[in-house]
Amino acid sequence: MSLAELRDLAKAVDKAITHCEVRQKAEARNKFAILAHELGYTFDELAAEEGPKSKRATSTTINKHPESPTITWSSRGHKPAWYTAHLDADGKPKILPG
Secondary structure: OOHHHHHHHHHHHHHHHHHHHHHHHHHHHHHHHHHHHHOOOOHHHHHHOOOOOOOOOOOOOOEEOOOOOOOEEOOOOOOOHHHHHOEOOOOOEOOOEO
16 A cells, blocks of 8 residues: 555445544443433433532642743642752751742
């Protein structure tokens, strides 16, 4: 097969995959709608409801890189290398938060 034929084939496969995904989603939506109706709800009622979400408290400490203040670390997750490099002997940052 030539390169052009392979590209045409790839486009046709992508189109077939997209069509299959759309069809499967429509079938799933219909199954959910039937089940919701059997339970006395509409699909839209169930789809619109969201369960309780846990909210993570925002970090008030923002540590800025000493040479480039646009680089920050919010004290969550692993400490970046630039932060650990700027710790004094006691393990306290030599840079000011915020």
